[in-house]
Amino acid sequence: EVQLVESGGGLVQPGRSLRLSCAASGFSFDDYAMHWVRQVPGKGLEWVSDINWNSGGIAYADSVKGRFTISRDNAKNSLYLQMNSLRTEDTALYYCAKGLFYGGYDYFDSWGQGTLVTVSS
Amino acid sequence: EIVLTQSPATLSLSPGERVILSCRASQSVSSYLAWYQQKPGQAPRLLIYDTSNRATGIPARFSGSGSGTDFTLTISSLEPEDFAIYYCQHRTSWPYTFGQGTKLEIK
Numbered sequence: 001e002v003q004l005v006e007s008g009g010g011l012v013q014p015g016r017s018l019r020l021s022c023a024a025s026g027f028s029f030d031d032y033a034m035h036w037v038r039q040v041p042g043k044g045l046e047w048v049s050d051i052n053w054n055s056g057g058i059a060y061a062d063s064v065k066g067r068f069t070i071s072r073d074n075a076k077n078s079l080y081l082q083m084n085s086l087r088t089e090d091t092a093l094y095y096c097a098k099g100l101f102y103g104g105y106d107y108f109d110s111w112g113q114g115t116l117v118t119v120s121s
Numbered sequence: 122e123i124v125l126t127q128s129p130a131t132l133s134l135s136p137g138e139r140v141i142l143s144c145r146a147s148q149s150v151s152s153y154l155a156w157y158q159q160k161p162g163q164a165p166r167l168l169i170y171d172t173s174n175r176a177t178g179i180p181a182r183f184s185g186s187g188s189g190t191d192f193t194l195t196i197s198s199l200e201p202e203d204f205a206i207y208y209c210q211h212r213t214s215w216p217y218t219f220g221q222g223t224k225l226e227i228k
Contacts, residue, residue, distance in 0.1 A: 044208070044219055044220075044221050044222055045157075045165065045208055045210075045219040046219070047210075047216055047217040047218070047219070059215045059216075061216045062216065095164055095165075100167070100170060105153065105212040105213065105214065105215075105217070106212055106217075107155045107167060107170045107210065107212055108157075108165070108167060108210075109167045109170075109176060109177075110167075111164035111165055111166070112164065113163075113164055114164060
């Protein structure tokens with residue numbers, strides 16, 4: 001069974017940094033692209049970033065480009081999101097999601113339960 | 122950026138009824154469209170990908186169709202557990218975008 005467990009969320013002041021982690025199990029982690037998707041509570045879904053199976057392909061939403069960095073460690077079955085220069089509009093529940101494919105354009109076929117990031121002074 | 126518009130925003134129906142949800146793209150996404158279901162307090166779940174392929178474990182009462190800019194998700198006979206919010210998403214290019222969602226509520 002696929003399991004994705006996010007951690008690292010919390011309350012942070014604007015301009016500060018936070019690093020999210022996602023521990024994956026139940027599948028061959030290095031065979032799939034991985035994604036971060038966020039959702040403001042009570043609102044819709046926004047794709048944030050993705051990384052292909054070997055970290056050779058990375059993409060970001062314009063809203064986070066230059067501030068967020070996605071990475072993965074296939075030896076540790078882990079996905080990360082380094083978030084710098086946080087803004088109040090980054091407040092959301094951040095989901096780690098497994099891609100349906102190993103790379104390229106993708107869908108999200110398994111999701112974690114999310115970790116809440118609140119950016120406020 | 123491709124904008125996906127879902128309609129209607131809310132649907133009130135009874136168990137056993139057939140429902141068709143709509144998703145329209147601002148430009149062609151070919152067949153690269155998926156549907157997700159999200160229940161309160163839960164993460165989304167992939168239902169349909171590439172327009173009409175059911176994801177693993179998804180019941181046959183869920184089906185998808187369409188191409189280009191107009192897509193539909195059909196639930197042939199609503200079960201109590203189907204009342205949720207449904208989102209569409211394309212994978213034609215970055216950024217992937219989602220529709221704003223259709224809420225299916227019990228009448």
